[in-house]
Amino acid sequence: xxxxxxxDTDWDGVRLHVVTGKGGVGKTTVAAALALALAAGGRNxxxxxxxxxxxxxxxxxxxxxxxxxxxxxxxxxxxxxxxxAVDTEEALIEYxxxxxxxxxxxxxMSRLGVVDFVTTIAPGLRDVILTGKTSEAVRRKRPxxxxxxxxxxxxxxxxxxxxxxxxxxxxVSGLAKVGPVRNHADMxxxxxxxxxxxVHFVTLLEEMPVQExxxxxxxxxxxxxxxxxxxxxxxxxxxLDAEALAAAAAGRLDADEIVRGLKAAGLEHDAEQIARxxxxxxxxxxxxxxxxxxxxxRLAALPHPKYVLxxxxxxxxxxxxYDLADALREQGAA
Amino acid sequence: MSAHRTPPVLDVDALIDDPRTKIIVCCGSGGVGKTTTAAAIGxRAAERGxxxxxxxxxxxxxxxxxxxxxxxxxxxxxIEGIAGDGExxxxxxxxxxxxxxxxxxxxxxxxxxxxxxxxxxxxxxxxLSGTQEYMAMxxxxxxxxxxxxxxxxxxxxxxxxxxxxxxxxxxxxxxxDSRFMKILVAPARTGGRLGVKVFTAGFGMFAxxxxxxxxxxLLRDVQTFVAAFETMFGxxxxxxxxxxxxxxxPGTAFLVVAAPETDALREASYFxxxxxxxxxxxxxxxINRMQTVDPGTPTAARSLAAAEMLExxxxxxxxxxxxxxxxxxxxxxxxxxxxxxxxTSAHPTVPVAVVPAQSEDVHDLEGLRxxxxxxxxxxxxxxxxx
Numbered sequence: 001x002x003x004x005x006x007x008d009t010d011w012d013g014v015r016l017h018v019v020t021g022k023g024g025v026g027k028t029t030v031a032a033a034l035a036l037a038l039a040a041g042g043r044n045x046x047x048x049x050x051x052x053x054x055x056x057x058x059x060x061x062x063x064x065x066x067x068x069x070x071x072x073x074x075x076x077x078x079x080x081x082x083x084x085a086v087d088t089e090e091a092l093i094e095y096x097x098x099x100x101x102x103x104x105x106x107x108x109m110s111r112l113g114v115v116d117f118v119t120t121i122a123p124g125l126r127d128v129i130l131t132g133k134t135s136e137a138v139r140r141k142r143p144x145x146x147x148x149x150x151x152x153x154x155x156x157x158x159x160x161x162x163x164x165x166x167x168x169x170x171x172v173s174g175l176a177k178v179g180p181v182r183n184h185a186d187m188x189x190x191x192x193x194x195x196x197x198x199v200h201f202v203t204l205l206e207e208m209p210v211q212e213x214x215x216x217x218x219x220x221x222x223x224x225x226x227x228x229x230x231x232x233x234x235x236x237x238x239x240l241d242a243e244a245l246a247a248a249a250a251g252r253l254d255a256d257e258i259v260r261g262l263k264a265a266g267l268e269h270d271a272e273q274i275a276r277x278x279x280x281x282x283x284x285x286x287x288x289x290x291x292x293x294x295x296x297x298r299l300a301a302l303p304h305p306k307y308v309l310x311x312x313x314x315x316x317x318x319x320x321x322y323d324l325a326d327a328l329r330e331q332g333a334a
Numbered sequence: 335m336s337a338h339r340t341p342p343v344l345d346v347d348a349l350i351d352d353p354r355t356k357i358i359v360c361c362g363s364g365g366v367g368k369t370t371t372a373a374a375i376g377x378r379a380a381e382r383g384x385x386x387x388x389x390x391x392x393x394x395x396x397x398x399x400x401x402x403x404x405x406x407x408x409x410x411x412x413i414e415g416i417a418g419d420g421e422x423x424x425x426x427x428x429x430x431x432x433x434x435x436x437x438x439x440x441x442x443x444x445x446x447x448x449x450x451x452x453x454x455x456x457x458x459x460x461x462l463s464g465t466q467e468y469m470a471m472x473x474x475x476x477x478x479x480x481x482x483x484x485x486x487x488x489x490x491x492x493x494x495x496x497x498x499x500x501x502x503x504x505x506x507x508x509x510x511d512s513r514f515m516k517i518l519v520a521p522a523r524t525g526g527r528l529g530v531k532v533f534t535a536g537f538g539m540f541a542x543x544x545x546x547x548x549x550x551x552l553l554r555d556v557q558t559f560v561a562a563f564e565t566m567f568g569x570x571x572x573x574x575x576x577x578x579x580x581x582x583x584p585g586t587a588f589l590v591v592a593a594p595e596t597d598a599l600r601e602a603s604y605f606x607x608x609x610x611x612x613x614x615x616x617x618x619x620x621i622n623r624m625q626t627v628d629p630g631t632p633t634a635a636r637s638l639a640a641a642e643m644l645e646x647x648x649x650x651x652x653x654x655x656x657x658x659x660x661x662x663x664x665x666x667x668x669x670x671x672x673x674x675x676x677x678t679s680a681h682p683t684v685p686v687a688v689v690p691a692q693s694e695d696v697h698d699l700e701g702l703r704x705x706x707x708x709x710x711x712x713x714x715x716x717x718x719x720x
Contacts, residue, residue, distance in 0.1 A: 023364020023365030024364060024593060025365065112513045112517070113513060116505075117514055124461060158364055171457070176549050176551065176552045178551060181549055181552060182549065207695040240659065244652055244655060253652070257650070257652055257653070258656060260653075261650030261654065261656075262653055264644065265641070267636075273630065274630075274631055277630075284693045287694060291693065315596060315669065
């Protein structure tokens with residue numbers, strides 16, 4: 001793999017990017033945009049989905065992903081994004097084959113209900129399988145010794161679960177003090193704890209997502225896992241200048257001037273009523289801007305790099321995804 | 335607008351005023367405001383005279399505080415400041431404690447002690463994967479059986495998979511009936527060691543594989559746990575199945591909660607279909623955070639044209655900026671309305687309630703009251719295409 005680009009980014013040397021965030025903040029979208037940004041300039045990137053929601057397939061507008069690494073997009077200036085939806089059951093059987101050469105046994109265990117047990121009942125084991133598959137992709141090498149993927153991006157579980165999810169060694173430690181589960185978990189932990197891993201938090205500039213981000217970062221730090229950047233998603237752009245915002249917030253917009261403007265623009269009918277609605281909308285917008293500023297201030301205290309992605313007015317489509325990838329690159333996230 | 339795109343209205347007040355409504359389940363994907371919806375409905379029902387308990391799983395701190403809950407507590411707490419004759423209680427599910435209580439209630443003291451000390455049990459009872467769903471089901475069943483509540487409002491756990499909540503009993507049944515389970519239980523009866531040669535020839539290989547894959551120590555813990563727990567599994571499954579059937583009765587109403595976004599509405603469609611498959615009674619869909627517009631105002635196109643005209647002339651910059659802001663909101667409202675219409679085209683009979691977007695989060699009972707009033711406001715589609 002020839003490195004076409006030699007740009008400095010905030011995450012040089014990081015090969016596993018874990019993307020988390022509260023539900024509804026656009027975690028999957030940001031993970032996909034980050035994968036595109038990392039692939040730009042001729043690199044190979046794998047985007048991994050672990051929650052079985054098929055969100056990646058929907059984003060890239062392709063049929064549901066099988067348990068197989070598939071090319072889903074070509075990055076700007078060449079570079080490929082592959083995607084994989086990890087299925088716990090198949091990953092477990094693959095794990096048995098890979099490490100124990102137990103293909104037939106895997107099928108037999110599936111019939112006996114052991115696979116059900118491991119993937120749905122047994123705590124922690126499911127997470128070991130999911131993170132294990134991801135770690136394997138991070139470490140996978142070609143015969144010539146180079147890495148198959150320059151970077152792996154994981155669309156991870158939400159903030160509330162991320163620490164438990166990544167801290168697999170701890171989670172299975174009460175369960176398995178020795179033995180293969182333990183060894184596997186330890187391998188995963190070596191990857192996750194290494195400087196090659198960064199856990200990024202996606203948030204909106206709203207109270208609850210920001211609070212979850214602050215709490216999540218603290219939790220990760222407490223167990224010694226590597227915190228990456230904070231990605232602020234869907235920032236609403238200011239539509240009014242500072243003076244107008246202040247006046248709108250205080251309910252002091254000049255109603256007569258608005259009415260004169262409406263009439264000058266040919267909106268004479270009901271101009272007074274329209275002016276009242278416009279002023280109310282401006283006040284609402286001013287409150288939203290104030291909320292954003294307040295939440296941004298709370299995030300400013302964090303020592304981690306921050307990136308801002310704009311609200312896409314038409315929702316996220318494929319073109320929008322490339323725009324977000326550009327924004328991430330311009331800000332040094334990739 | 336074509337008639338098939340105008341959905342029936344979800345009459346929230348009729349639902350909560352009907353004494354036959356005993357359970358309301360709010361389900362939906364993460365981040366759509368499920369817990370807020372559950373709390374707002376609980377509050378409104380209480381203030382309209384019902385004795386309500388809201389069972390919430392993992393709520394955001396501020397929301398918990400808005401109802402006066404400060405810590406995880408497995409017992410319903412009375413919420414102060416309710417107007418009217420009804421009462422509102424709220425509780426947050428503590429899954430570990432719920433699990434422990436079941437063990438203590440259904441096993442003799444020695445056996446309970448043995449189970450509680452088992453490493454596998456300890457992981458299982460504090461693990462989020464799966465346990466939360468079983469325990470939410472269990473707690474819902476307990477609250478219902480206690481007969482202390484006139485109405486139970488519950489929000490479902492933020493599961494990996496949408497309706498893990500409903501799958502819990504079946505999954506447990508499948509595990510209990512599996513040959514793996516039988517193999518685990520049997521040797522414990524005959525001496526507690528694996529590899530006892532009372533099985534088919536295949537078992538030696540099986541134990542060998544298991545040993546390789548999960549390790550002997552873990553296997554022993556699981557086996558000891560299963561042996562100690564075995565007598566309780568039946569009751570466990572029975573209760574889960576009872577709760578499942580309870581959810582299918584007309585006294586239950588499912589509300590699917592969504593936000594006006596492609597992903598959230600796609601998940602909502604999935605919920606609606608799954609609920610129909612499971613013959614669960616769906617009351618309707620709640621779409622939170624809808625951008626609403628005043629229908630008497632200029633359309634997006636008209637507003638943009640007017641703003642451009644003013645800008646070209648260099649006149650009235652304030653009005654021009656306000657018109658652009660207005661056009662933006664109209665466009666957003668129109669896009670959300672289209673998404674809502676798509677949902678209704680696919681599910682024309684599902685009643686809809688809409689909660690307009692607020693510029694700030696809900697912090698207190700007053701905020702929940704406002705959401706409740708919006709929910710009950712019998713929204714009808716007023717937005718016209720931009």
